[in-house]
Amino acid sequence: MNVSLNELQSVCRKAFLGMGFAVGHADDAAAMVTWLQSHGLQGLSVLTKNMACVTAATSRQRPQIVFEDDGLAVVDGQNLSVLASGNLAMELAYTKATKQGFAAVRMQQCRQRQLIVGYLARLAGRGINVTACWRHSQSPLLEQVVNFRAGSTVPSITATTVSEPVPVDATHDDLTVFMAKHLELMPETTVQGQQAVQYRRDEAEFTLARKAALQQGMTVSPDVWNQLKAFAALTLVQASEASRTGAGPSD
């Protein structure tokens, strides 16, 4: 089925509220998923592949700070989706970067890391350079780097394979984000040794994807839509005669 951006964001927002997210966090989570979907990054697919790590979040979810100083923070994502508290972790990084010039935040044990790109777009739009990187636990190991220039709401994304040996018990569930006020962090991804670029997408591609989504809407699987609507329905109150008095005349 074909849906509009506003429609998708609205149903996602209600779905997150239905899952128990607080209002501001439901707003952010919905914006993140919609950002990815409207820029051709399959936000809904990422979301629905592991709903359990989203629904396990509580309405007062926040990242647990493991270590913090003026320019660095390590936070525990508690094995939840980045939708649960990634927005707060990124705002923490933003605060440190605006104070110190640059900052790094490492979010450990977090799921659905791709979805954070939607929030980073917002922060970059506020005028800060942002680079995020993480490794996917697949074979061969894939390293993904997302780079936003300050003021730009679309990134360039590069994924490279990593051939260096990694410990067998490595979990690859963390996310590292650098933010800098004045430094453009990564004009180009450096590929070394046995690394091979798997894909590279530039800003123009994302801009075009967004334009197409606005022109034609976005295709969403009815199953996914119904899943979201089912969560959204949890926010609704069953109609009664009293409630119908607000529904217009009774003629």
Next chain:
Amino acid sequence: MTELTHTFEEPSLSLRTPATVMDLERLGSFSPTRLSFARRLTRMMFQQKWQVSCTQFELDALGHGEAVYRLQTPTHRYHVVIFSQYLEDDRRTDRVIAEAWDLTFCLVEGDVDPELMSAMAANVPLQEAGRQHPKLLVISRANKSMRNFEAFVSALASGQQPHIDYVREAGYLYRTTAVYGNGKFGIADYDRVKGSVDFEQPFSAQMAAVYILREFSVDQVEHIARQRDPSRAMTLDTDTRRYLGIGNSTGLGMAPFLINHPQLISQWILARERALATAYSQTPDEPGRQRLVQLCRRAMVYLGESQIEDDAQAERNLVARDELAQVIAWLEQVALEPDLWRRLVEWSETFQSLETQELINTLLIELYPQQVDALNDAMSAEENLDLVPDMPLVELRQILETHFDWAINADYESDETRYWFWYQSAEKEEPRLGIRAEEQGAEKELGLAIAPMAEQVYRHLNALLQKQPAGLTIELVMRHPEHMAAVRRIQTMAATVYGEIRANLWHRDMKPMHLLRAKLSFLGAHGFDPRGDRWVRVTFFQGAPLLSDFGDASTDPRRFDDWSFPVAPAKAAVASVA
């Protein structure tokens, strides 16, 4: 006396303060102005020489079928496609929970090919239950005003004009029950039309669709009359046709918009207040005074003619009509001094109702089109509530104490002050209002009551400041993640001139009708007629120029601009009641 404040951008303009303007009861007394979106549309159509024509009119003898109207602007082409169908009387309801209507229609960007027409025919009549095409900018539906519709057809078919009472009683043949834009049910997102010269301003596409429906309503009535009796049927008198608008029936569904789009609403209010401050700052002259008297007289006739069912609103209208007579008397007695407008407003604020005070403001704005019309271009907003995480908590506290003093000092614990809760009903997901102590669903409350949220933020902020005097906003939201939305909003709205609507939306005395009236005034609705305290009927485009006026080079240009507070055509134009 109203307190005034100077704007940062325009130090010469004295704007009314947010405490005055954002009071809910005052907002609920607003009348449409020349900046209202319906007025803006007809001005723009005239200035840009829009070409509008009917390209398809395939209706049967009962008026059922399809019609298409083409709108050609200087840069783009659009079509309004209308589907008219037979509807059993027992299915005709204005309630949002209706599933069928006398007609459904849409505004389409670009041309309509057979494939698109087929997709629209299959989905537009279903409205919410359909999946709409992304080329559609607006979808809507309307029901007949049965008494008027049949009276008009019968009169015209028998070679008569309809009785003037029908014309006066309900100034429309059709009543819309919802006009959807911005991505609803698959149609185009507002973001797509942003940047387009035609429909960038909020609700401009919706207004265009409704304007064309008004034209269709008479075309259809004349068509049915011709089919009924081709030898005797006549067309509707032009003045009567011009006096007909399109009705609209609106419930609580409109209210959350004002709360959920605070930057936009603040911008609308700012445009209106800047127009008013501009008018105040002009030096009155005798033609201006005479023009104001003339406008007051027209508004008096309009108020006197309005057939309002709601007793309270009817009474407000009568009081306003009588008070406008006092205004005329005052204007005719007082010397033409440079501060005449200011003195008029101060006198009215001292002795007259809010309804009349805001009517006077509306009419003062009317006097200075050259100075105020450009303000229409500043009525959209980049809506983005962003956190300022590095803002010191002492600064956030200062913002709350300065801009949200009305909220943080109120009580939210008594039965009276937390009487209502807003929620979304399972029926078509419409917003509703429930009594907290009596109805189910308070745990699913919509976060529309900003005032108690601000108060809670203030309380937690003060507690944190005790421990961390140098703390930052990020520390507050890390500790209280549930305040993320409220803190963002407080920080963002503090940077606007008018900020929030100042009311506790939980309070027993809160009148949701004021929210509806405020929004409807900006859209350009006349004939505000509340039915109970939760829904209202209004009329759009009554008195507006006709398509034939646009096509007639001899039409007085004022007809395209000066049509507020419409009065019924003279009896000579229509049959009088037997």
